Amino acid sequence: MAFTQLIPSPSSSSLNPITLSLNPKSPTSPPQQHFNLDILRHRRRRPNSTLRCSASSFSEKHHTNSSNSDDVVELPLFPLPLVLFPGAILPLQIFEFRYxxxxxxxxxxxxxxxxxxxxxxxxxxxxxxxxEVIKHERLVDDRFFLICxxxxxxxxxxxxxxxxxxVAQVTWLEDRPSPSTDLDLxxxxxxxxxxxxxVIRLSNRLGGKPEKEVGDLRRNLxxxxxxxxxxxxxxxxPREQQALLELEDTAARLKREKETLKNTLNYLTAASAVKDVFPSSSNSS
Known part of the structure; x- marks a missing residue:
């Protein structure tokens, strides 16, 4: 089954992509081969062994959702081996006939x-x-370039x-208020x-990139x-991303992301210490 080709993210991204190892002992992602669109089921997903941090475009100060969570609507679906988040920008190339x-x-x-x-x-x-398609270009061979x-x-x-x-029948999903009243989100x-x-600072250092101050990542969000x-x-x-997307509690999502980043930082700190002690071996590897 053919899927869309993914176009690299726009060069205007404020962060360079960084590949990080979360846990060398954890299983790596399975090879993506054939996908069964007839099976719509949920399974608990565990983090993959590789984490890539990069910037998406989140231009809005806050996410608004005018749809009622009780609404049931029909929606065309595009299964892909990636996870899209609210507010993120995704470039796609559409070439398969049905899409x-x-x-x-x-x-x-x-x-x-x-x-x-x-x-x-x-x-x-x-x-x-x-x-939501915010830009599109239709080519002479009937392919489409999209920015979603x-x-x-x-x-x-x-x-x-x-x-x-x-095409599936769907209901909208929103975060529920946190049960803890004294939680400082x-x-x-x-x-x-x-x-x-x-994480970005240490990753850049290990990657041999010039060290510079990381700017404002939150941008008033x-x-x-x-x-x-x-x-x-x-x-x-992507499995960790899917687990984050499915959470209906902002605090739980932030706590899980904090733990993931903390573990990644611990790994990078150890790798950086090894590089400082054995600079030649680190360079050769």
Whole structure:
């Protein structure tokens, strides 16, 4: 089964991609081969062994969701081996025939479709994110170049049809208020940002890049959209990203991201110490 080709993220991103090892003993991602679109089931996912931090475009101060979470709607779905978060920017190239048909329909309707994670082992997830086409270019051979922006999250209730492309009945998914009244979400978001800066700084050092001060990563985002931004930077760990996308509690999402970044920072700190002690061996490896 053919899927879209992914176009590299725009060069205007404020952070350079960084590949980090989370846990050398944890299993690596399974090879992505064939995907079963007829199976819509949820499984608990564990973090992959590689984490890629990079920037997505989150231009809005806060994420707004005008849809009622009780609404049940039909949504065309595009299963992909990646996770889209609300507010993130995703460039795509559409060349498979059935998805070209989908694009022709969307360009005459509301330009919105569901992007949902799938892989050969776990099947297709139940929770995805709406991608809204904000720019498109139709080529002479009927392919499409798209720039999509993540909007609402949704949960799949059931499949309406599978041909010519997948359409499902979905309900919207929103974060619930945290049960803890004394929880400082802003303080938690600030801690996560600090860990991110330290991870980027050490990663740049290990990668031989010039050391420079990491700028403002939060950019006035409220805790919920900031938690989505952080999740979007974990590009090398789609199962972990999917787990973050499915959480319905901002505090729980930020805490999980904090723990992931903390573990990554510990690993990088050890790797940096080894490099300082054995600079020649580190360079040769």
């Amino acid at each position: 070209r048909i989908m694009m022709h329909t969307l360009l005459h309707t509301d330009l919105r479709f569901g992007i949902i994670y799938t892989d050969a082992v776990s099947g297709t997830a139940e929770v995805g994110c709406v991608g 922006k993540g909007q609402e999250r949704f949960r799949v209730n059931g499949v309406v049809r599978t041909k010519p492309y997948l 802003d303080g938690l978001a600030t801690e996560v940002e600090t860990y991110m800066k330290d 409220f805790p919920t959209p900031f938690s989505f931004f952080v999740g979007s930077t974990f590009e090398g760990a």
